[in-house]
Amino acid sequence: MDKRKPSLAEVADAAGVSKMTASRVLRNSGRFSQETRARVMQEAERLNYVPNRLAAAFGSDTASTLVGVLVPRLSGGLFGHVVEAIDATLTRFGYQTLIGTYENRAEQEETWLKSVLAWRPAGLILTGRAHSEATAAMLKAATLPLVEIWDLNTRPIDISVGINHFDCGYEMGRLFLTKGRRQIGYVGGDAASPGLGRTRFDGFQKALRDAGSRPAETEILDDRPSFYQGYYGAQNLLSRHPDLDGIYFQNDEMAIGGMAYCHAAKLSVPDGIGVAGWGGMDAATTLQLRLTTTNVSTRALGKAAAETLVARVRGDPVRDVIEIKSQLVPGDTL
Amino acid sequence: MDKRKPSLAEVADAAGVSKMTASRVLRNSGRFSQETRARVMQEAERLNYVPNRLAAAFGSDTASTLVGVLVPRLSGGLFGHVVEAIDATLTRFGYQTLIGTYENRAEQEETWLKSVLAWRPAGLILTGRAHSEATAAMLKAATLPLVEIWDLNTRPIDISVGINHFDCGYEMGRLFLTKGRRQIGYVGGDAASPGLGRTRFDGFQKALRDAGSRPAETEILDDRPSFYQGYYGAQNLLSRHPDLDGIYFQNDEMAIGGMAYCHAAKLSVPDGIGVAGWGGMDAATTLQLRLTTTNVSTRALGKAAAETLVARVRGDPVRDVIEIKSQLVPGDTL
DNA sequence: GTGCAAAGTGTTACCGATAACGCAAACGAG
DNA sequence: CTCGTTTGCGTTATCGGTAACACTTTGCAC
Numbered sequence: 001m002d003k004r005k006p007s008l009a010e011v012a013d014a015a016g017v018s019k020m021t022a023s024r025v026l027r028n029s030g031r032f033s034q035e036t037r038a039r040v041m042q043e044a045e046r047l048n049y050v051p052n053r054l055a056a057a058f059g060s061d062t063a064s065t066l067v068g069v070l071v072p073r074l075s076g077g078l079f080g081h082v083v084e085a086i087d088a089t090l091t092r093f094g095y096q097t098l099i100g101t102y103e104n105r106a107e108q109e110e111t112w113l114k115s116v117l118a119w120r121p122a123g124l125i126l127t128g129r130a131h132s133e134a135t136a137a138m139l140k141a142a143t144l145p146l147v148e149i150w151d152l153n154t155r156p157i158d159i160s161v162g163i164n165h166f167d168c169g170y171e172m173g174r175l176f177l178t179k180g181r182r183q184i185g186y187v188g189g190d191a192a193s194p195g196l197g198r199t200r201f202d203g204f205q206k207a208l209r210d211a212g213s214r215p216a217e218t219e220i221l222d223d224r225p226s227f228y229q230g231y232y233g234a235q236n237l238l239s240r241h242p243d244l245d246g247i248y249f250q251n252d253e254m255a256i257g258g259m260a261y262c263h264a265a266k267l268s269v270p271d272g273i274g275v276a277g278w279g280g281m282d283a284a285t286t287l288q289l290r291l292t293t294t295n296v297s298t299r300a301l302g303k304a305a306a307e308t309l310v311a312r313v314r315g316d317p318v319r320d321v322i323e324i325k326s327q328l329v330p331g332d333t334l
Numbered sequence: 335m336d337k338r339k340p341s342l343a344e345v346a347d348a349a350g351v352s353k354m355t356a357s358r359v360l361r362n363s364g365r366f367s368q369e370t371r372a373r374v375m376q377e378a379e380r381l382n383y384v385p386n387r388l389a390a391a392f393g394s395d396t397a398s399t400l401v402g403v404l405v406p407r408l409s410g411g412l413f414g415h416v417v418e419a420i421d422a423t424l425t426r427f428g429y430q431t432l433i434g435t436y437e438n439r440a441e442q443e444e445t446w447l448k449s450v451l452a453w454r455p456a457g458l459i460l461t462g463r464a465h466s467e468a469t470a471a472m473l474k475a476a477t478l479p480l481v482e483i484w485d486l487n488t489r490p491i492d493i494s495v496g497i498n499h500f501d502c503g504y505e506m507g508r509l510f511l512t513k514g515r516r517q518i519g520y521v522g523g524d525a526a527s528p529g530l531g532r533t534r535f536d537g538f539q540k541a542l543r544d545a546g547s548r549p550a551e552t553e554i555l556d557d558r559p560s561f562y563q564g565y566y567g568a569q570n571l572l573s574r575h576p577d578l579d580g581i582y583f584q585n586d587e588m589a590i591g592g593m594a595y596c597h598a599a600k601l602s603v604p605d606g607i608g609v610a611g612w613g614g615m616d617a618a619t620t621l622q623l624r625l626t627t628t629n630v631s632t633r634a635l636g637k638a639a640a641e642t643l644v645a646r647v648r649g650d651p652v653r654d655v656i657e658i659k660s661q662l663v664p665g666d667t668l
Numbered sequence: 669g670t671g672c673a674a675a676g677t678g679t680t681a682c683c684g685a686t687a688a689c690g691c692a693a694a695c696g697a698g
Numbered sequence: 699c700t701c702g703t704t705t706g707c708g709t710t711a712t713c714g715g716t717a718a719c720a721c722t723t724t725g726c727a728c
Contacts, residue, residue: 021678032676033675059714100431282560370706393685
């Protein structure tokens with residue numbers, strides 16, 4: 001059996017035209033008569049012609065239609081939504097998504113970047129603004145359209161589409177104080193890579209400091225933020241500081257885990273202890289108590305990132321710093 | 335500024351060898367002296383040489399190192415974990431993941447498939463066993479390594495790595511009966527594409543029928559399964575059938591949403607009404623009541639799928655039907 | 669009728685890597 | 699010392715498309 005796919009030349013021969021004309025018809029670019037068009041399309045159909053983008057991208061010096069997208073993870077809700085929105089948008093514009101996860105580890109980011117750059121992608125979407133030296137060097141050398149997402153960067157390498165995490169934290173800190181909380185704790189994850197929750201925490205601490213309140217006690221676990229980490233983080237923190245009257249969690253997953261611990265430990269929420277998260281998980285809105293959190297428009301972020309990248313690839317003018325607004329949800333748990 | 339990346343020829347020239355020798359060194363294949371190797375590597379490093387896989391994949395008739403992965407969605411937990419595991423495994427073997435989401439819609443599956451086949455991928459991982467005619471035809475014509483995941487298929491096109499959803503449903507049906515439930519309901523989503531939850535429901539109904547019990551009342555919503563859909567699905571179903579003493583939800587997200595509704599409606603779980611889900615979300619294990627559900631090893635599934643695909647691509651012998659075991663979790667909500 | 673532009677198509681060269689093959693030098697066995 | 703084998707490297711052809719350019723034909727204005 002012949003596994004080879006039919007080539008453009010075969011389609012062209014069958015239609016009685018040159019490769020170039022067939023190419024023009026199939027890409028719908030340049031000039032050709034309707035008659036020719038019909039013949040070429042018909043033969044392409046008949047032969048089950050599948051264009052070879054490998055050859056097309058290689059042959060022309062214009063970039064490929066691949067876009068590399070790198071996120072810390074795909075599980076855990078938020079990034080899944082972001083990537084889903086990115087992919088949907090890129091697909092709409094005729095691009096393909098080369099995905100990667102790096103678990104907040106610089107060396108994985110580097111490895112991924114190296115392998116993706118080898119595909120001469122049209123552009124990249126990376127998470128975060130902190131890159132290792134090697135990564136930064138590769139990005140600089142590559143000089144391709146690049147969107148850094150998640151963490152708003154007012155001086156991006158190319159384009160930044162993100163959230164102001166510092167303000168999120170600050171605002172939540174204010175809310176803790178307004179609600180009369182004074183003995184406050186913070187539980188986070190991913191200690192190995194002081195990444196994206198960190199800025200939120202900094203803003204949170206600043207709010208406490210500005211008000212002359214005691215800074216938050218912290219428990220940073222060395223694993224990805226998750227329900228379990230929230231549960232055990234709360235347990236650890238409260239065993240060290242039983243007097244806490246409020247805990248800010250890195251995200252909603254952890255907050256829900258933390259609330260589960262509070263329930264198990266017979267601590268009532270919000271009377272005994274206040275709890276807040278970040279991110280706006282669906283789950284959090286249908287709990288018995290509506291979780292105090294910050295809602296983030298993950299889909300809007302993904303869509304904006306992809307649309308901006310496409311615009312940049314096409315050479316259209318773009319704003320290079322785009323803030324995605326987040327919204328404090330007072331909820332019932334603080 | 336010259337944006338062109340250095341080519342193999344430039345590296346070869348700089349090292350004073352032919353392109354072919356440089357190629358051999360960089361791919362570590364064929365013969366070359368250690369001395370030559372050192373020179374080539376050094377020049378490649380110095381020039382920041384980035385290999386061009388576009389050219390490599392195109393030039394040789396061996397397939398590319400791209401693998402297409404198609405799932406219904408990336409949000410909602412389960413598939414995020416699956417893709418994460420797939421990607422990690424593929425990366426380990428030197429492949430890149432071309433992701434796609436099709437929202438259970440056949441025409442999106444087709445569009446995606448067409449665009450991905452144009453990249454001459456080494457293999458594909460698709461979700462589900464039901465494909466449209468056009469999709470099936472393309473897959474047949476392509477004759478490439480193909481893993482169908484999620485839903486176990488004992489007669490796969492090529493390879494199937496999945497879960498026996500029918501048995502999951504049957505087993506859960508038995509548990510409902512054991513727990514004394516007799517007025518039973520089912521809430522599911524994605525009505526537009528009677529897809530993957532359907533088989534579970536069939537098994538569930540069979541268990542009730544086999545025991546001579548009344549078949550389940552159903553509420554199938556026309557949207558992706560989610561917390562909200564669980565909430566509103568339970569509401570709809572219970573308003574039509576207030577006498578229900580147990581509801582089986584398509585997944586854990588929906589079940590948690592359903593429990594939230596029960597709480598809002600002052601129905602006690604499990605005394606007034608029993609609730610069960612499917613999937614084994616982290617969240618479900620740290621709720622005040624441990625959710626009755628079926629645990630699924632999403633990461634194991636993803637890993638097995640990717641490993642099997644790689645083996646097939648390399649021509650190693652593989653089992654073509656691999657069942658990923660799932661485990662009933664009795665929990666406290668039924 | 670001449671000139672000129674636009675439409676429609678073909679020719680040639682090339683993108684950057686690899687496969688297949690060829691060839692010289694070094695090496696080892698008898 | 700000869701012959702066969704291995705080692706190390708180069709030459710040539712090629713993958714499937716596209717850019718750039720050239721060419722012919724047609725239509726239309728003057």
